[in-house]
Amino acid sequence: MAAREPCKNAVKVRTPSGKELELIPRKVWQLTPSGRKGVKVGLFQDPETGKFFRQKVPDDYPLCG
DNA sequence: GCGATCGA
DNA sequence: TCGATCGC
Numbered sequence A: 001m002a003a004r005e006p007c008k009n010a011v012k013v014r015t016p017s018g019k020e021l022e023l024i025p026r027k028v029w030q031l032t033p034s035g036r037k038g039v040k041v042g043l044f045q046d047p048e049t050g051k052f053f054r055q056k057v058p059d060d061y062p063l064c065g
Numbered sequence B: 001g002c003g004a005t006c007g008a
Numbered sequence C: 001t002c003g004a005t006c007g008c
Helices: none
Strands: A011-014 A020-023 A027-031 A039-045 A052-057
Touching: A011 A039, A011 A052
Parallel strands: none
Antiparallel strands: A011 A020, A027 A039, A039 A052
8 A cells, every 4th residue: 555655746836926936736636526527636835934835736746645 | 515634 | 623635
């Protein structure tokens, strides 16, 4: 069982403070309603403010965290 | 509204 | 316990 792989790849994200940065998500999971495709969501931390935020990550980004 | 997740 | 994430 591959329990909790660390996230390795940076994702281009718009931080709450309005900057585009490449950040490594703390965690990425699938957010998928029944019978729909859903999205992958990453939990990120804005290095400017320390605030956490969630944002879509590309569908090909591996689950991790 | 649904789905999972966790910081606030 | 809620907000916020995204696309359908």
